[in-house]
Amino acid sequence: MRRLLAVLLVLSAAACGGGAVSVDAQIAACEREPDFATRVAVCTAVVRAEAASASQRALAYANRGEARFNLGEQARAIADFGRALRLDPNLASAYFDRGLVHHSRGAFESALADYDRALALDPALSEAAQRRGLALTQRIDDFATLLIRADSLIEADPANAANWNNRCWIRAVEGVDLGAALSDCNRALQMQPAEAQTLDSRGLVYLKLGEPGAALSDYEAAVRLNAQEAHFLYGRGIARLRLGRVGEGQADLDAALTLDPAIADTYAAYGVSPTTPAAEAELDVVKK
Template sequence: MKALIAIALAVCLAGCIQPLNADSADLAWERCNGGGPSEYRLSQCSAVIGFSGTTSERRAAALIVRGSLRAEARQYQRALADFGRALRLDADNPQIFLQRGLVHQASGAFDVAVQDFDHALALQPGLQAALDSRAAALQQRLTSFEQDIARLDQRLQQTPRDPELLNGRCWLRVINNDNLDAALADCNASLAVRPNDPNVLDSRGLVQYKRGDYAAALADYDAAVRLAPDSGHFLYGRGLTRIALGMTEEGAADQARAEELAPGIARQYQSYNILPPKPASESESAE
């Protein structure tokens, strides 16, 4: 019986829904935003979104609902696409950032989720759902980090000079801003085993950058770029460092090239809470 009902519903979705007009658009929106089977609501939301007479405000609202329904079905990429479209229509809607943050949280991208919750709270301070979700995402990030470190610790007890494991622990610490001295020690130990590994030089460059030793960071990034000139990651890190040293044009050029080679690299570093620094003044960079 359930199978027959499902078949009937699928047939109805395919053929029973007529194109919207001004008279039926309001009803479709009520069905999109109301109760009932998720697939049916999705079809109604899609009809509202596709109707030429739908206002931008309602289209954004329908995209939020459809994105939420897709997220419930674990269709995370399609949900993110809906929220992205909604933001282009209504960039100051805190609910879009909240719902997108929930998708990132569900997929384990806790840093990006926190950024979205922060956006939602900036638009609507005190939004309880965003406050609760942000606290949960921070705890999940901490738990995930601690578990990853524990696994690396255990493996390094068995093979203490494994350069890839040492670099992995160095990188994990630096992107979580945890014990930069220990991160530096891991990167140094990795390079002692495998000198001139550009991936480790990149990791150590970021450690030095976050420690504020920009000259040492630039030396590591320069070395990494010489070994792998087409790596967007290495170029982006060098761009950050050059900007911090007052080499604004060179840094911007590095970052532009990095984005060409590794699209989305800037957003990836933003997820680590690593933003382009305020350029040093000419007098500071000359000292």
């Protein structure tokens, strides 16, 4: 506590002095301070410094996120990494560190998405490659466990539509046995035709099957049932984009992001991202 108070007094005095030297000193402390509680305070000072550039604030948010993760503040750490990446989308270390947080929570899909982004920006980031391999193995084990549990629930109560939707969703997110996933969702919707969550699940299945028209029908039905659900709006936006309805699709994405700023990351973790037919054609050319 005495160390933290002393650092805060120094930062306050430096701020009164104004110049670039004080900001440089704050940035150095934000990067190297070994005491995590103190680092949070120091990095916060950098974020608030008028003289700090956008890239400097991005690094400060990332360093504060790392400190908060080490303090056990996972949600606040993820928020800081998100702020860092909004300021600097090419900050590979922020993607990697956010992946570590997701990984520690057992959110393997989100962790893999962040590790992939980090490696795309910095292929030499060997630790990200190692962590990605570990997360992939754990995700496969987790999927197998979830599927066994879902099978047991259906066997115990086959008349419960939610159980069929649950197994449909597990397969849809993993992208495995999509035909079986579709059958599960259809079975659930036969029991409860106006269930928004199941329509959302089947919409994701159709997106992964490459059928945006069918996906759009399901997402539109889900949105009619709940127009304030970001997940439904974002899925509808992706389906519209893939059908070439760019203006409508972008409007849906913007509305979803207003409701839930993390929704793009959620879909990215499913392996689904907003693309237009033109963008997909360009990607095919690059792959060839």
